[in-house]
Amino acid sequence: MKIAILGTGNLGYSIAIGILTQDNFKFKNLYLTKRNIESLDSWNKLPNVKISTDNKKAVRFSDVVIIAVQPKQLQEVLEEIKDVVNPKRHTVISVVTGRKIQDIEGVLGTDISIIRGMPNTAISVGQSMTCLSSNQKGKLHVESAKTIFNSVGKTMCIEEKLMQSATVICASGIAFWMRLIRATTQGAVQLGFDAEEAQELAVQTCLGAASLLVKSGNHPEQEIDKVTTPSGCTIEGLNEMEHQGLSSSLIKGLVTSFEKINQI
Numbered sequence: 238m239k240i241a242i243l244g245t246g247n248l249g250y251s252i253a254i255g256i257l258t259q260d261n262f263k264f265k266n267l268y269l270t271k272r273n274i275e276s277l278d279s280w281n282k283l284p285n286v287k288i289s290t291d292n293k294k295a296v297r298f299s300d301v302v303i304i305a306v307q308p309k310q311l312q313e314v315l316e317e318i319k320d321v322v323n324p325k326r327h328t329v330i331s332v333v334t335g336r337k338i339q340d341i342e343g344v345l346g347t348d349i350s351i352i353r354g355m356p357n358t359a360i361s362v363g364q365s366m367t368c369l370s371s372n373q374k375g376k377l378h379v380e381s382a383k384t385i386f387n388s389v390g391k392t393m394c395i396e397e398k399l400m401q402s403a404t405v406i407c408a409s410g411i412a413f414w415m416r417l418i419r420a421t422t423q424g425a426v427q428l429g430f431d432a433e434e435a436q437e438l439a440v441q442t443c444l445g446a447a448s449l450l451v452k453s454g455n456h457p458e459q460e461i462d463k464v465t466t467p468s469g470c471t472i473e474g475l476n477e478m479e480h481q482g483l484s485s486s487l488i489k490g491l492v493t494s495f496e497k498i499n500q501i
């Protein structure tokens with residue numbers, strides 16, 4: 238598979254790192270573009286990676302085109318590549334927030350295979366949660382997209398109308414979970430650990446909690462019940478967090494984030 242990433246910024250770069258470092262996915266060439274390519278200079282040393290400012294050239298050399306520019310930059314990139322996108326050859330995967338498949342079809346045409354993807358930056362370490370939807374033609378190529386994104390995490394095919402929600406939960410979600418981990422770390426420092434130890438304790442406990450749910454398939458409350466000794470310290474702390482609005486503030490944050498996407 239020959240892959241191009243148009244827009245190698247925070248997310249595009251993370252996707253590239255993920256693709257390059259996962260052993261279970263073999264690609265032939267990876268073409269990375271951005272307008273200012275100095276930051277990608279070191280990538281030129283890799284034999285099967287090409288760096289360029291030329292989006293058209295990248296498309297011509299690829300089968301799968303991942304577009305990872307900011308929403309306000311998308312139209313220009315689509316206009317630039319529309320003449321070189323070939324319905325018989327290319328699958329276009331847009332990871333651009335808030336831009337519908339219909340918007341992309343409006344420039345590239347309905348005969349192009351278009352997939353809308355929403356990965357997150359954990360793709361760089363092979364742990365992305367990536368949601369996918371496609372246009373009619375793209376349905377034939379969803380398996381190729383799944384092959385790519387399954388090699389760097391998990392995928393879920395969803396209806397496009399849920400893509401904004403998926404963006405908040407999974408993509409913005411990385412930032413939300415980071416803040417929760419940081420808060421735990423701050424608490425651990427207050428309770429006597431130095432900063433480095435505090436972060437290790439917070440991160441491993443977070444990983445343990447997630448792994449318990451992944452392995453058991455249990456509801457979080459079943460695992461909470463196993464931890465909360467009657468009249469113990471856990472339920473005391475948990476109830477205080479809820480009195481202070483833990484669940485409520487998380488949900489309100491997710492909904493506020495969702496409302497913002499609809500204005501992007």
Ligand SMILES: NC(=O)C1=CN([C@@H]2O[C@H](COP(=O)(O)OP(=O)(O)OC[C@H]3O[C@@H](n4cnc5c(N)ncnc54)[C@H](OP(=O)(O)O)[C@@H]3O)[C@@H](O)[C@H]2O)C=CC1
Nearest residue numbers: 244245246247248271272273305306307308310333334408
């Ligand atoms: N960051 C994240 O965690 C996530 C982001 N997204 C979405 O992914 C997209 C990218 O986000 P993010 O990586 O954070 O943004 P960045 O601004 O970091 O990346 C965008 C990149 O596109 C490049 N670019 C801009 N215009 C062009 C052009 N005409 N041709 C080629 N490259 C171009 C920019 O580099 P230069 O200026 O050098 O051209 C930049 O590196 C957004 O739509 C965002 O909403 C989705 C999920 C998660």
Ligand SMILES: O=C(O)[C@@H]1CCC=N1
Nearest residue numbers: 334404405408409501
């Ligand atoms: O903050 C943003 O708008 C983008 C979408 C999800 C992650 N970053």
